[in-house]
Amino acid sequence: MAWKKYLLTLVITAAIFATAFYAAWRFNQARIADIAATEQSISIDILSSETQFDLLGNLDCKTIEENDILSDELNSLASRLSVAEQNLGSDNKQVILLKKQYSLLQIKDYLLLEQISKKCNLKPVYILYFYSNAGDCAQCGEAGQVLTYLRQTYPGLRVYSFDYNLDLSALKTLESLYKVSGPLPAYIINGRAPIFGFKPLDELQKIMPELKTLATSTTPTN
Amino acid sequence: MDIGTSGIYVCLFLAVYFEVFLLISFLEKRPSKKTKALPTRYPSVAILVPCWNKGDTLAPTIDSLLEMEYPKDKLSIVIIDDGSTDNTFEAAQKFAHNPQVKIFQKKNEGSKYSALNFGLEHSDSELVGCLDADSFVEKDALIEMVKAFNDDPLIMAAAPAMKVHRPRNILELMQSVEYTFGIFYKKMFDNINAISVLPGPFSIYRRTLFSIVGPFRKAHHTEDMEMAFRIHVNGLKLVNVHTAFVHTNVPKTVGALIRQRTRWSRGFLENSRDYSYVYFNKKYGNFGMLALPLGLAGFIAGLYTAGYAAWSLSSYFISKTYSLWQTHVPISLSLPTQPPQWLYVIDTSMLTFLIVFTLGMMFTAIFIGQRISGTKLTLVSFVSYFLLYGFVAPFWLARAGWDTVLSKERGWLT
Structure with missing residues (x-):
């Protein structure tokens, strides 16, 4: 052996x-x-x-x-x-x-x-996006895909994404300031009241008419 | 790490262990090179050629036997037409006047073992070989075999090195790589006396073996495997003669391949059940402690890996489809606007490194097999092996497992 x-x-x-x-x-x-x-x-x-x-x-x-x-x-x-x-x-x-x-x-x-x-006096277009990967947000993955697509399509769009559960006092202040407490994902678009729950691409585009002011990635820009 | 992935790590551990073991065996005892030395004596040899509906290939098979470099008065060929319904018997008649050839016809009894035993009864040579009627031997194959028997009187049986006969289509090319790997690992298993099969194409037996262990058995249509098991159980010696080459026809279609491999795999499972007491039994040496457990583990690991891969892929596509349906994001085939950073694009997980190691060692083993056999594998062979084998093998593993569980009877040729 x-x-x-x-x-x-x-x-x-x-x-x-x-x-x-x-x-x-x-x-x-x-x-x-x-x-x-x-x-x-x-x-x-x-x-x-x-x-x-x-x-x-x-x-x-x-x-x-x-x-x-x-x-x-x-x-x-x-x-x-x-x-x-x-x-x-x-x-x-x-x-x-x-x-x-x-x-x-x-x-x-x-x-x-x-x-x-x-x-x-600029008019930027931005989204504060709150997600969770602690298992309490079933559609955060899909929301991330929509935002990635939007960011690729509109390079001028600024997307700030935050892990809702991150233990960071500045983030908690931001969350309380904008009253982010509802079901995730949550979006704050251009400083307006938060929108809770997943939104597909077409719905998000409707909610954000400002997107039309931005150049798309396919449009030639100076 | 989830349970599913943990299982994959276990499978990889087994694969790496197996490959490392083979490579250590190779470094310990490298296969000797073929010499031009002739046998010290020429024992009488009878080659049994059982055939069922082999009218197309029988003649070239017999021709290859007659062309072997061996004294004609010491070599006889016994053709056993096992109830063929085609022109096999007519094809055999071509050799009717050759004094070296005996031709018999018998009723088919549903499995090859009966034809072999019939041949044993109708021959009386010192050594007995068998050759499937779709295989062809090289001219010096018998001399190489006989030299091994002459050198060690304890050897009771010897298996040859098998190559694929003229591989042409993708499936045949795939199998040519598999057989080349087989030449390597069978020789390495010979180093530790753990050969688990004496294949139909040109295995040679000492006649005294049959008086000790008895004739061939049906053994779930894998009499060649069962005989190897029985030889080990009786503490007798069997070897692999890597310098004796035989070329065999292999299945040309997926269906035929799956049928053949289902029979082999099921034979392994059923014989393992019959000889379950050999598993992890020190009395049977490396055969019981390593060859059989690794063979069974390989069977389970193959099925598990295929199942896991199928499940992962289908989950991925279902979730992607669901996401597209939910998000309404159009499918984009555009390239990224910025060149991706390699550090974030290339998968550098532990799993990837292990897969690379495993494939690398397999390449090494196939390369050594090529050196031993003098086979030249083409790039297409390698590509078809690495791309195709993993897709078709799970089918015969699953079917063999299913048939075994249900004790489903399939014929010798189905």
């Missing part, structure tokens, strides 16, 4: 499994590091924009319009964070920390958007 060979095979098989686990872990760590670096970069961008806004107090809005001071990276960060969440799980501590930082960056970006809009 080849007991030694059985054992050696077991050890090598276990080593292969350990190597696969380690390789997957290294890639996940690389993703976490990449997201953290991007978040830091966005954080600096927002701080810079806020400072720039303070400095621009006396400048005309043409400069603001010509220099897109709002971060474009937030959107791409969302999908990257989603990949990390799928691989590591939504209850992973690193993922939760990154989501908190991401939510804070979104709130700051949103506040900056409001400030600039008021000062320069």
Whole structure:
């Protein structure tokens, strides 16, 4: 009987499994590091924009319009964070920390958007979207797909998505400020009263007539 | 991790264990190369050719036997027409005047074993071989076999290395890769004395074996497998002669392939049930401790993986369809506006790495099989094997399992 060979095979098989686990872990760590670096970069961008806004107090809005001071990276960060969440799980501590930082960056970006809009009389189109992946929102997946489609179709649309259950005081304040307490998903469109429950694409487009003011991804833009 | 995925990890563990075991066996004892040395003696050999409706292929099969490099007075061929309804008997008459060939006709008894036993009764050679009437031997195949018997008097039976005869269509090419892998793993199982089948095409037996263990049995239409089981149970020796090549015709259609493999798989299950006491029994060495348990685990793992994949895919498509119906988002085939970042596009999960490892080791095993057999597999063969095998194999596994559970009787040829 080849007991030694059985054992050696077991050890090598276990080593292969350990190597696969380690390789997957290294890639996940690389993703976490990449997201953290991007978040830091966005954080600096927002701080810079806020400072720039303070400095621009006396400048005309043409400069603001010509220099897109709002971060474009937030959107791409969302999908990257989603990949990390799928691989590591939504209850992973690193993922939760990154989501908190991401939510804070979104709130700051949103506040900056409001400030600039008021000062320069701009009419941005934005959605604050509240979802949950704790099993209490059966159609949050579908809602996410609709919003992704809208964002791809209207690059000017800003979508801020928040995990309703994230333990973050700034987020809780935002939720209470807008009275987000009903069944999820919830949408706040351009600062109007929250809309609760899933809305398919055509219905959401009806609710948001402002979308027509935005250029679509297929329309040539300057 | 959900239970379903955990099951896949268990299946992968078994697959990796099996492949690692084979590769260690290979590194421990590499198969010897064919030499030009001739046998020290030439024992008398009778090759039994049982045939049922093999009118098309019988003549070339017999021709290949007659062309073998072996003393004519030591080699006889026994054709047993097992109640054919086609022109098999007429095709056999071509050899009626050849003193090396004996031709018999008998009534079909529903399974191949009776034809083999008939042949045993009508021959008296020292070694007895059998050859399916759709297979063709290489000229030195018998010499290679005889050398093995001469070298070790304890050897009671020997299995050859099987290749697919002139693979042309996709299914045949797929099977040519499978048979090449088989050449490798059967030799590795020989290293640990755990061969589990003596295939119909050109397995050779010492006649004394039958006086010890008895004649062939029906054995759920897999008499070749049952004989290997019985040899192990009796503590006798069987080997694989990787330098003796036989070319066999393989099923050309999906239906025929599924029927053939259902018979083989069911034979394994039924014989496993008959010999259940061999499982995990140290008395039967690596055959009982490794070959049979791994074979059964492979059967279950194959079915489980196929079931899980089918369930996952159908769930995915159902949920996608439901989402489209719910969201009213149009299906878009447009490419992303920005190049995707590879770190977020490529699946780098543990499961992916394990699948890559498993496939890599399988490639290595097939490559070694190619080296041993001198087979040259084409890219199309590999593509058809890796794309097609996983889709068709679950059908015969499921059918064999189903038939076994229901004890459903299917004939030898269905």
